Amino acid sequence: MNGLRTYLAALLLAFGSALHAANTASPSEEALTLAACQARYTAVLEHAWLMHGDTEAAAMRRDLFAAMLAAALHDAPDRHRVKRQLISFRIAQKHAASGLLDTARFGTDPRRSRIALGVISQQLSACDRLVIGRIPLGA
Numbered sequence: 001m002n003g004l005r006t007y008l009a010a011l012l013l014a015f016g017s018a019l020h021a022a023n024t025a026s027p028s029e030e031a032l033t034l035a036a037c038q039a040r041y042t043a044v045l046e047h048a049w050l051m052h053g054d055t056e057a058a059a060m061r062r063d064l065f066a067a068m069l070a071a072a073l074h075d076a077p078d079r080h081r082v083k084r085q086l087i088s089f090r091i092a093q094k095h096a097a098s099g100l101l102d103t104a105r106f107g108t109d110p111r112r113s114r115i116a117l118g119v120i121s122q123q124l125s126a127c128d129r130l131v132i133g134r135i136p137l138g139a
Contacts, residue, residue, distance in 0.1 A: 035065075039097060045062055064131065
């Protein structure tokens with residue numbers, strides 16, 4: 001009898017955990033994409049600032065993606081929980097983009113530097129394609 005009670009209790013706990021996991025709000029793919037683009041342009045902005053480069057275009061793009069993300073989350077259910085999840089996601093994405101920019105600029109291995117530059121360029125191009133009426137970074 002005790003074995004049956006233990007089995008039923010475990011089954012109920014598992015079922016409750018599954019229901020909780022199903023009801024937990026998580027960011028949509030759109031929100032994750034916009035957050036990643038915002039983080040990447042934040043990294044570009046910081047890198048340009050440290051290198052005494054032009055920061056205006058990167059700041060404009062970062063702010064544009066931040067506004068698009070805010071609009072996408074405006075009516076989201078449980079948006080405060082989703083925003084908390086997106087903060088850690090953005091931090092990780094910014095860290096990854098900063099690493100690519102550092103490797104591209106300061107890497108001692110030319111092959112790895114070219115690869116890092118190619119990856120960050122592709123990521124930023126993918127972000128740019130999301131925006132209608134692209135504005136070149138150098139403009």
